[in-house]
Amino acid sequence: xxxxxxxxxxxxxxxxxxxxxxxxxxxxxxxxxxxxxxxxxxxxxxxxxxxxxxxxxxxxxxxxxxxxxxxxxxxxxxxxxxxxxxxxxxxxxxxxxxxxxxxxxxxxxxxxxxxxxxxxxxxxxxxxxxxxxxxxxxxxxxxxxxxxxxxxxxxxxxxxxxxxxxxxxxxxxxxxxxxxxxxxxxxxxxxxxxxxxxxxxxxxxxxxxxxxxxxxxxxxxxxxxxxxxxxxxxxxxxxxxxxxxxxxxxxxxxxxxxxxxxxxxxxxxxxxxxxxxxxxxxxxxxxxxxxxxxxxxxxxxxxxxxxxxxxxxxxxxxxxxxxxxxxxxxxxxxxxxxxxx
Numbered sequence: 413x414x415x416x417x418x419x420x421x422x423x424x425x426x427x428x429x430x431x432x433x434x435x436x437x438x439x440x441x442x443x444x445x446x447x448x449x450x451x452x453x454x455x456x457x458x459x460x461x462x463x464x465x466x467x468x469x470x471x472x473x474x475x476x477x478x479x480x481x482x483x484x485x486x487x488x489x490x491x492x493x494x495x496x497x498x499x500x501x502x503x504x505x506x507x508x509x510x511x512x513x514x515x516x517x518x519x520x521x522x523x524x525x526x527x528x529x530x531x532x533x534x535x536x537x538x539x540x541x542x543x544x545x546x547x548x549x550x551x552x553x554x555x556x557x558x559x560x561x562x563x564x565x566x567x568x569x570x571x572x573x574x575x576x577x578x579x580x581x582x583x584x585x586x587x588x589x590x591x592x593x594x595x596x597x598x599x600x601x602x603x604x605x606x607x608x609x610x611x612x613x614x615x616x617x618x619x620x621x622x623x624x625x626x627x628x629x630x631x632x633x634x635x636x637x638x639x640x641x642x643x644x645x646x647x648x649x650x651x652x653x654x655x656x657x658x659x660x661x662x663x664x665x666x667x668x669x670x671x672x673x674x675x676x677x678x679x680x681x682x683x684x685x686x687x688x689x690x691x692x693x694x695x696x697x698x699x700x701x702x703x704x705x706x707x708x709x710x711x712x713x714x715x716x717x718x719x720x721x722x723x724x725x726x727x728x729x730x731x732x733x734x735x736x737x738x739x740x741x742x743x744x745x746x747x748x749x750x751x752x753x
Contacts (some may be wrong), residue, residue, distance in 0.1 A: 435694040437708045443716060450720030457723055464599055468578075468670065470715030472497075474708055475663040476682060477689035479529075479656030484690050485619075486652045487632045488543035491517025492532060493660040494682035495554035498675070500525040501664030505574075505674025514573045518669075522661035528554055529657020533650030551683070553706045558676035567674035576720040577603055578669030602668035604666045608708075611659065614703040628652055632699030684739065685714055686753045691742040698746075710715045714738075 450457045476493045483490045500521040505569030507517035528550060535546040589595055619625035627648040630638035639645050663682075670673045691697065691711055694707025714735065721731050 419490065432731055436703075436709060439693055439706060440711065440734065443709055443713050444718065446713065446716050447665060450716065450723065453720075454723050457720060460599065462719070463677045465726055466712070466715050466719050467605040468602050469719060470711050471608045472663045472667050473604070473682070473685045473689055473714055474608045474711040475611060475666065476656075476686040477693075477707045477711045478611055478704055479601070479659035480686040481650045481690045481693075481695050481704060482615070482619070482628055483543075483656045484687070484697060485628050485632045485699060485702045486649050487635065488536065488652070489547060489651065489687070489697070490529075490532065490653065490656045491547040491683050492528065492550035492554055493656060493663075493677035493686055495551045495558070496525050496528045496657055496660040497664040497667065497679035497682060499528065499554040499558040500661035501563055501668035501678065502567065502674045502676045504665055505570055505668060506561060507575055510569055514571075514576075518577070518665045518735050521665055522658050525661025525664065525724070526654050526658035528609050528727050529653040529655065529660075530650065532657065533653035536653070537646040537649050543652045548638075555676075562674070562676045564676060566676070568581075568672075570672055570674065572672075575669055575672035577607075578666050578671070579603075582606060604670070607666065611662070612704050624648065624651060629700055632701075634700075674688070685711075685735070688735065688739045688742060691713055691746055692738070696746050697743065710742075 422682030447457075458710065476497065480490055480493060503524045504517045504521035506521055508514055512520075532543075532547050532550050535549075536543050539546075580603045582603065584596070585598040586720050587595045619628065621724070627638070627643045627649075630641070630643050631645050631648050633711060635645055638648075664679070666677055671678075689710035690702060690707045691710070693703070693708065693710030695702030695707065717735070718731060721734065726734075
């Protein structure tokens with residue numbers, strides 16, 4: 413790849429970085445404001461248990477949001493992640509039910525998600541079908557497959573080992589009382605939150621320090637220029653969709669493990685939460701702009717908003733309306749920023 417394609421004009425790069433930093437700071441201020449508002453309305457909002465609840469709720473959105481960010485940076489979109497999440501989690505449940513060890517079943521579930529992402533990438537790059545239509549088709553295929561495999565019924569009695577990933581915690585301390593009961597001294601750091609942190613660090617490293625990450629940005633910024641500079645654009649897009657599918661598979665493992673039941677109906681509308689998290693965090697639907705740190709802020713904004721509205725007694729239907737307005741506002745701000753650039 414030539415220097416010109418890898419490193420744009422210095423002034424343009426400085427402008428993009430400053431704009432991205434400003435957007436992340438504004439998102440961080442929005443998150444702080446939401447926390448302050450909900451804490452003022454309900455003192456229990458700042459409790460340790462509620463904080464852990466927010467972490468657990470945000471972990472799934474964050475995991476699929478990281479993969480979605482990579483796809484969006486290439487200039488694409490992945491509407492299938494919610495259904496792929498359900499298919500992967502269902503596959504894990506079926507394999508555990510068939511007698512496979514939990515780690516093997518969950519690893520295979522991630523491969524199922526990656527395969528769905530691979531199909532998305534091949535259809536988009538080789539068949540030249542737009543990402544919206546291709547991933548919409550995969551959304552229906554994955555959901556239908558999950559429902560067909562299970563007869564639309566949940567898979568239960570998967571054993572305690574299946575629930576460790578979603579319900580376990582590091583440094584959890586439980587004290588035995590004289591009456592035989594147990595008291596939780598410290599609830600610990602949930603495994604899903606630790607997993608999200610590890611994946612976020614790896615994702616940020618890949619985007620900023622590895623050749624694939626630079627190719628992802630180059631493809632989204634100017635696909636033709638990237639191709640002329642020696643970037644394998646098709647392979648880069650396929651890799652982005654494979655990562656998105658694999659992370660949907662990881663999120664499916666986490667969610668089904670939390671429930672200790674494989675639910676083929678889970679993950680509905682999760683793709684919109686993932687898109688919202690990425691866009692709120694600064695990713696541009698035009699491609700070429702975005703980052704993992706911003707997506708994490710966006711995911712926590714959505715998680716805090718949902719949790720705070722739940723604690724305030726707001727119905728799930730009103731929550732959907734509010735989240736919808738947030739998505740529209742985020743996309744509108746993205747358009748204004750793109751026009752200014």
